[in-house]
Amino acid sequence: xxxxxxxxxxxxxxxxxxxxxxxxxxxxxxxxxxxxxxxxxxxxxxxxxxxxxxxxxxxxxxxxxxxxxxxxxxxxxxxxxxxxxxxxxxxxxxxxxxxxxxxxxxxxxxxxxxxxxxxxxxxxxxxxxxxxxxxxxxxxxxxxxxxxxxxxxxxxxxxxxxxxxxxxxxxxxxxxxxxxxxxxxxxxxxxxxxxxxxxxxxxxxxxxxxxxxxxxxxxxxxxxxxxxxxxxxxxxxxxxxxxxxxxxxxxxxxxxxxxxx
Amino acid sequence: xxxxxxxxxxxxxxxxxxxxxxxxxxxxxxxxxxxxxxxxxxxxxxxxxxxxxxxxxxxxxxxxxxxxxxxxxxxxxxxxxxxxxxxxxxxxxxxxxxxxxxxxxxxxxxxxxxxxxxxxxxxxxxxxxxxxxxxxxxxxxxxxxxxxxxxxxxxxxxxxxxxxxxxxxxxxxxxxxxxxxxxxxxxxxxxxxxxxxxxxxxxxxxxxxxxxxxxxxxxxxxxxxxxxxxxxxxxxxxxxxxxxxxxxxxxxxxxxxxxxxxxxxxxxxxxxxxxxxxxxxxxxxxxxxxxxxxxxxxxxxxxxxxxxxxxxxxxxxxxxxxxxxxxxxxxxxxxxxxxxxxxxxxxxxxxxxxxxxxxxxxxxxxxxxxxxxxxxxxxxxxxxxxxxxxxxxxxxxxxxxxxxxxxxxxxxxxxxxxxxxxxxxxxxxxxxxxxxxxxxxxxxxxxxxxxxxxxxxxxxxxxxxxxxxxxxxxxxxxxxxxxxxxxxxxxxxxxxxxxxxxxxxxxxxxxxxxxxxxxxxxxxxxxxxxxxxxxxxxxxxxxxxxxxxxxxxxxxxxxxxxxxxxxxxxxxxxxxxxxxxxxxxxx
Numbered sequence: 001x002x003x004x005x006x007x008x009x010x011x012x013x014x015x016x017x018x019x020x021x022x023x024x025x026x027x028x029x030x031x032x033x034x035x036x037x038x039x040x041x042x043x044x045x046x047x048x049x050x051x052x053x054x055x056x057x058x059x060x061x062x063x064x065x066x067x068x069x070x071x072x073x074x075x076x077x078x079x080x081x082x083x084x085x086x087x088x089x090x091x092x093x094x095x096x097x098x099x100x101x102x103x104x105x106x107x108x109x110x111x112x113x114x115x116x117x118x119x120x121x122x123x124x125x126x127x128x129x130x131x132x133x134x135x136x137x138x139x140x141x142x143x144x145x146x147x148x149x150x151x152x153x154x155x156x157x158x159x160x161x162x163x164x165x166x167x168x169x170x171x172x173x174x175x176x177x178x179x180x181x182x183x184x185x186x187x188x189x190x191x192x193x194x195x196x197x198x199x200x201x202x203x204x205x206x207x208x209x210x211x212x213x214x215x216x217x218x219x220x221x222x223x224x225x226x227x228x229x230x231x232x233x234x235x236x237x238x239x240x241x242x243x244x245x246x247x248x249x250x251x252x253x254x255x256x257x258x259x260x261x
Numbered sequence: 262x263x264x265x266x267x268x269x270x271x272x273x274x275x276x277x278x279x280x281x282x283x284x285x286x287x288x289x290x291x292x293x294x295x296x297x298x299x300x301x302x303x304x305x306x307x308x309x310x311x312x313x314x315x316x317x318x319x320x321x322x323x324x325x326x327x328x329x330x331x332x333x334x335x336x337x338x339x340x341x342x343x344x345x346x347x348x349x350x351x352x353x354x355x356x357x358x359x360x361x362x363x364x365x366x367x368x369x370x371x372x373x374x375x376x377x378x379x380x381x382x383x384x385x386x387x388x389x390x391x392x393x394x395x396x397x398x399x400x401x402x403x404x405x406x407x408x409x410x411x412x413x414x415x416x417x418x419x420x421x422x423x424x425x426x427x428x429x430x431x432x433x434x435x436x437x438x439x440x441x442x443x444x445x446x447x448x449x450x451x452x453x454x455x456x457x458x459x460x461x462x463x464x465x466x467x468x469x470x471x472x473x474x475x476x477x478x479x480x481x482x483x484x485x486x487x488x489x490x491x492x493x494x495x496x497x498x499x500x501x502x503x504x505x506x507x508x509x510x511x512x513x514x515x516x517x518x519x520x521x522x523x524x525x526x527x528x529x530x531x532x533x534x535x536x537x538x539x540x541x542x543x544x545x546x547x548x549x550x551x552x553x554x555x556x557x558x559x560x561x562x563x564x565x566x567x568x569x570x571x572x573x574x575x576x577x578x579x580x581x582x583x584x585x586x587x588x589x590x591x592x593x594x595x596x597x598x599x600x601x602x603x604x605x606x607x608x609x610x611x612x613x614x615x616x617x618x619x620x621x622x623x624x625x626x627x628x629x630x631x632x633x634x635x636x637x638x639x640x641x642x643x644x645x646x647x648x649x650x651x652x653x654x655x656x657x658x659x660x661x662x663x664x665x666x667x668x669x670x671x672x673x674x675x676x677x678x679x680x681x682x683x684x685x686x687x688x689x690x691x692x693x694x695x696x697x698x699x700x701x702x703x704x705x706x707x708x709x710x711x712x713x714x715x716x717x718x719x720x721x722x723x724x725x726x727x728x729x730x731x732x733x734x735x736x737x738x739x740x741x742x743x744x745x746x747x748x749x750x751x752x753x754x755x756x757x758x759x760x761x762x763x764x765x766x767x768x769x770x771x772x773x774x775x776x777x778x779x780x781x782x783x784x785x786x787x788x789x790x791x792x793x794x795x796x797x798x799x800x801x802x803x804x805x806x807x808x809x810x811x812x813x814x815x816x817x818x819x820x821x822x823x824x825x826x827x828x829x830x831x832x833x834x835x836x837x838x839x840x841x842x843x844x845x846x847x848x
Contacts, residue, residue: 014714014759037762054601066716070759070768075302077480080516080597082405083305099600126451127765133302146413147365157362159374165367172367172399172406176304208367 006043013068024050025113027102029060031072032118035127042125045069046114053103057090057115061097061129074129081241084177088129089118094179094239120182122191136178139194143202143220148213164209171204171249173242180236180246186229193229194221196236196246203249206256218257227254262696263456268293268683270445270460271676272428272487275306276404276668277647278466279411281630281676282420288673289680296458297420298447300427300482300770303412307468307480308668311404312593313521314396315361315665316384317354321375322394327351329387330395334663335841337383337550338621338656339797339807341500341815343837346628346652350663350670357669358397366410368399369590379590380524383550383660389848392524392548396662401519401591407665425450427770429699430490431463431643434689439634442643443689446699450770453763455696461686462642462679465491465624465632466672469648472774473782474617474731475723478510478517482774487649489777491624492784496634497817499651499834500622501781502788505659505798506732508554510616512574514601518594518613520661523547525590527579529558530610531566537575542848549848552658552798555615559732562614569612576610583607615732621659621798622788623651625817625834630675636817636834642682642689646675653815657797706772711755715772718749718756722775722782730786735802739790746783750825753779776825784818787829792816809843 029049034042047068049060058076065072075085079098086097091105097117107113123131174197181187181195202221206214221227227250236246269285271278274297285295299306318325330351335342362368362376369377378394386393399406415422432444444459467487471479492498508529509518523529529547531537541557542549549557558575561567568576579587579595584607587595591606598604598611624645626632631639632650647668654667722745729742753776760768794808795801815834820827 014757015712018717018720035762035764037764065768066714071762073760073765073767075305077301077305077482078307078310079481080310080601082310082593083301083307083480085301085305101600130765137302141416144417146417147363153363157359157368157376160370161374162370162372164374165370168367172409173402174409175309175405205365208365210365 008043009046010069014070017067020050021052024052027051027060028112028114029064030114030116031064031128033128034125035071051102053101053106055102056098057100057102057117058086058097060102060115061117073127082175084175087120087177087179087182089120091116094120094183096177096179096241099241120178122182122188123178133178135191136181136195136197139198140176140201143194143198144213144217145201145205147205147208147211148216149210150212158210160209167209168204168207170244171200173244174200174204175242177241179239179241183235183239185233185235186231190229192225194225196250199227199250199253200244200246203253206253214256218260221253222257227257263454265296265456265458266688267296267458267460269295269462269464269679270458271295271297271464271466272445273306273466273468273647274299274301274303274422275466275468275647276308276407276411276665277672278464279415280669280672281464281466281646281679283411283414283418284673284676285680286418286420289677289684291684293680293683295420296423298423298426298428298445298458300425300486302424303415303422304408306408307483309405309408310478310480310517311407311665312401312517312519313524314379314381314398314403314662315358315407315669316381316395316662317358317397317666318351318395319355319358319376319378319397321371322378324386325393325395327354329385329393330354332388332841333384334654334660335656336389336846337660338658339846340813340843341653341656341796341836343653344839344841345837346654348839349628350654350666353670354666357666357673361407361410361669364410364414366399366406368397379521380548381661382520382523382548382554385545389544392545396521396524398521400589401521401593404665423447426456428486428490429702429773431494432691432695433494433640434692439638441641441689443691444695446696448699448703450765453766455699457691457695459688459691461683461688462644464630464675464679465645465649466647467649469620470778470781471617473722473726473778473785475727476510476515477617478507478515479617484774485777485781486774488623489780491632492780492818492820495820496632496640497625497819498622498784499625499815499817500653501620501784501818502792502816503621503657503798504617504785505551505619505621506555506615507618508551508558508615509577509613511597511602512569512612512614515616516597516601517616517618518577518597518611519591520551522577522579522591522594525586526582527577529554530576530578531561532568532572533566537561537566545848550658550660553848555732556800558615574612574614577613578610579606580608580610617731619659619664620648621651621655621657623649626650626652628652628674629678630671631678642686644675644679646671657799702773703769706756706758706769707761709757712757713752713755715756715775718752719775719778722746722749722778726782730789733800733802734789736790739786742786743783743790746779746786750779750783753825780825784829787831788816788818791831813843
């Protein structure tokens with residue numbers, strides 16, 4: 001990524017601002033901007049935004065887009081942490097913009113608050129906070145993230161004990177937001193590494209008692225770009241908005257590889 | 262401009278769209294060339310936000326059968342349900358759940374290792390005797406698991422996706438026997454390029470339009486694009502006045518808290534702690550259908566028994582369920598309450614109020630997913646399924662879990678029907694200049710012709726819809742809403758878009774979406790004004806009773822004239838009855 005050199009405070013707006021709600025404080029939202037149509041390199045731009053403590057960072061980005069600068073570009077959909085669209089770096093940490101509340105970012109002692117927002121790292125930036133997800137999805141697809149079974153299907157459901165179901169529960173929660181993978185220093189340096197999210201999704205099937213494809217997946221993950229790249233920095237676990245024990249899952253896959261025969 | 266040719270084009274990659282794609286790819290007996298177009302990325306669709314479960318009479322934990330499920334669906338829909346369709350859905354529900362399990366969906370399990378089932382609103386044993394455990398579930402993440410499982414299987418079968426392709430029009434070719442669907446026109450968000458997809462069959466699975474309301478459980482992207490496109494083509498929309506308000510949205514935010522919480526035993530209380538649902542639905546209480554619970558909550562607040570400093574919400578009490586049930590069976594909603602309201606459901610009741618949730622109406626189809634162009638005829642080659650469609654299995658009020666069922670049963674049916682149609686038909690010529698409508702529409706939005714902000718118009722639209730067209734409606738409030746929406750349409754002509762670029766122009770996207778929202782809001786309000794009765798999710802204070810003599814019929818809305826200002830013509834379609842005669846709806 002090119003170094004960000006330019007820094008400016010936005011002055012433009014799209015007409016009058018809506019009324020400021022009671023209890024709002026003005027915070028500075030400092031956003032990394034980049035539009036390859038017009039910019040040769042990324043730049044920082046700051047916006048003054050009235051914010052309630054209960055606002056999500058997503059609300060602030062919407063305020064900028066709707067009332068200050070319509071060209072600000074980011075993805076979002078569900079706005080409550082389920083769809084995984086709005087992963088971004090918020091004050092240097094990978095988060096979903098719809099799951100971080102302003103009150104958790106406010107500076108102490110009545111000091112002015114600046115919230116810094118940048119795209120997740122390690123994926124090509126398409127425009128502002130919006131990155132190319134294709135390399136990430138490619139790694140996901142490469143680990144055969146689907147139930148593999150052989151022989152005839154039963155008439156009814158497959159039987160699975162509650163304990164067997166519980167065994168892989170944690171990794172079923174993944175929403176493919178890429179917070180984990182793009183917080184991983186190995187992924188930053190070697191984009192060819194499958195990354196934590198792909199391994200989490202492999203784990204979800206490797207430890208599913210109904211699945212018969214564990215060997216195939218373990219062979220894939222034993223590859224040069226596979227689990228052995230993991231340096232156990234726990235960035236992924238810290239970043240996961242779903243609370244998945246990502247590093248633990250990766251370790252379990254490593255162990256399965258070591259002890260599989 | 263780019264051209265593509267496919268056998269089947271599916272618009273939308275939520276549950277219905279992906280289920281349709283899988284049916285076309287794996288069940289049709291041949292493999293049609295299929296493309297899925299989605300304005301998001303796969304797995305971002307709002308199916309993933311569904312929580313509580315998917316009903317099917319598996320009878321894994323207690324006696325049940327699909328006939329009871331059919332009856333509950335029809336009664337729940339206040340008898341506006343087409344009964345043949347409800348029967349198909351309840352029957353095929355069992356295989357729909359089993360198919361998902363075989364695809365890998367991690368359902369919660371019984372001690373015997375079978376798919377576990379929980380109670381849900383309006384689902385009863387033996388025609389209303391008591392609540393029955395019919396909802397198959399995966400914690401409170403059932404929709405997430407369905408969406409992920411379907412996408413996983415799309416990966417498995419190599420389904421081709423066009424991500425962030427925003428479909429803005431369909432191609433209808435006129436023939437001697439009427440219009441035939443021959444393709445779809447999409448705007449590629451990454452490049453601003455127009456793509457024409459010529460196809461033998463097109464399946465619409467574009468979801469709902471909850472963003473006409475301010476307080477909603479719906480995603481920002483649920484702007485009714487598919488319904489809007491169909492309506493602008495002069496094709497009908499059905500039963501648009503019926504909009505569901507889910508009882509338990511997080512107060513002030515609208516974020517969904519599953520009915521499964523009440524299925525697990527949670528209780529709604531007013532400010533004095535009273536379990537008020539005992540007064541409104543003595544038999545099944547908190548597990549009455551959503552329309553009844555939402556109205557009861559609104560009444561509690563209107564009559565001064567609301568909780569909180571402004572007495573404007575009620576309380577969902579989960580405290581007696583215990584930390585273990587909450588953490589294992591309802592983990593996500595527990596986290597939502599903690600994150601967004603700083604309330605811990607383990608220790609204190611959660612402030613809730615009804616939130617705009619689901620469109621019962623939509624693009625009329627028959628039970629094969631074929632889209633109707635009037636009461637009797639279909640548009641060959643055009644299919645719809647899921648929330649954008651109206652089969653009608655939900656009638657005037659959808660039961661909880663029946664939407665996840667709908668997308669699987671009718672998504673599959675639409676995909677199969679489209680694939681079979683494609684196998685027996687040739688590609689027809691596209692109409693002349695198929696992209697002309699989209700190009701002029703986008704050029705108009707991008708041109709300099711005013712100073713109106715999209716956000717202002719949208720905010721005012723949502724405010725008037727919340728105030729005047731939500732849980733309770735009257736002639737007066739609806740006339741106000743109609744007046745407001747029409748005034749906003751006038752202003753929409755003068756909107757200004759700041760981003761004029763080609764690349765990921767989401768400013769432009771929001772402007773186009775607003776056009777659909779305005780159009781659909783007007784249809785909803787016109788339908789609500791004309792339906793002078795109360796039925797299911799449509800409650801008129803000035804006409805508090807159901808009127809089967811005059812209104813036991815579906816509404817059919819047609820757009821007349823061009824442009825955003827065209828008139829709405831209202832027609833009617835009879836309800837299909839098989840074995841259930843309308844009765845008074847008591848729970």
